[in-house]
Amino acid sequence: MKNYILVYKIADPKETMYFEDTVMQEYHDHKKEVRHDIPYLAIAARDLPDVEESVNSIIDEITLGASDYVSLYYVKEEETEKIKRLMVRGPADRAEQHLKVISSTEHENLLEDLFDIDFVKMRFQEAEE
Numbered sequence: 001m002k003n004y005i006l007v008y009k010i011a012d013p014k015e016t017m018y019f020e021d022t023v024m025q026e027y028h029d030h031k032k033e034v035r036h037d038i039p040y041l042a043i044a045a046r047d048l049p050d051v052e053e054s055v056n057s058i059i060d061e062i063t064l065g066a067s068d069y070v071s072l073y074y075v076k077e078e079e080t081e082k083i084k085r086l087m088v089r090g091p092a093d094r095a096e097q098h099l100k101v102i103s104s105t106e107h108e109n110l111l112e113d114l115f116d117i118d119f120v121k122m123r124f125q126e127a128e129e
Contacts, residue, residue, distance in 0.1 A: 001029070003115050004051050004090075005073040006041040009030050009098045015062040019070075022058045027072055029119035035110060036101045042114035048086075069094040073111055083111055 007021065010016040020041065029044035045051045051072065059070060069090025071085055087095065099107060101118050 001044040001046060001119065002047055002074070002077075003117060003119070004043050004048070005069060005111055005114050006039075006043070006055065007010075007073065007095065007099075008041075008068075008070040009094070010041060010062070010070075012063065013063045017064055019058060021124050022061070023055070026054055026058070029123065031114065031122075033110060033114065033119055035106065038098065038102060038113060040110060044119040048072075052083055052086065052088060059089050062087060067094060069098070071095045075115060082112070083108070083115070 008019070009082060010019055016039075020032070020039070023041060023043065024032075031042045033040045033042075036045035045054075051074075055070065055072060064070075065125075070088040070091075072086045072088050074086065075083055075129070085092075085095070
């Protein structure tokens, strides 16, 4: 399993809630962080194409506004130092505009922290409690 991170802006609160709830039901191993009103949703999954397909099918069930977007961050195994972004829906400039409220250093540090989460370890810790 590898970690993938969704960063998104969905203006309609009901659509946002549906999107988040559905993603969290689909991916039991997840963690949500919010910084500067920007949601970061880390999920554990097997591979990128499956995540992309799953997220696309969830997005197909909601209505996105003109300024909404969903981006997916991932790291390729052969390039572990390089974080890549895939725009699942919406153009990259929407994401860039939304991310202007957070410093690039804080954004990158948060992504790295979320990529480093060991969801298996978290599951065992929760089971012990």
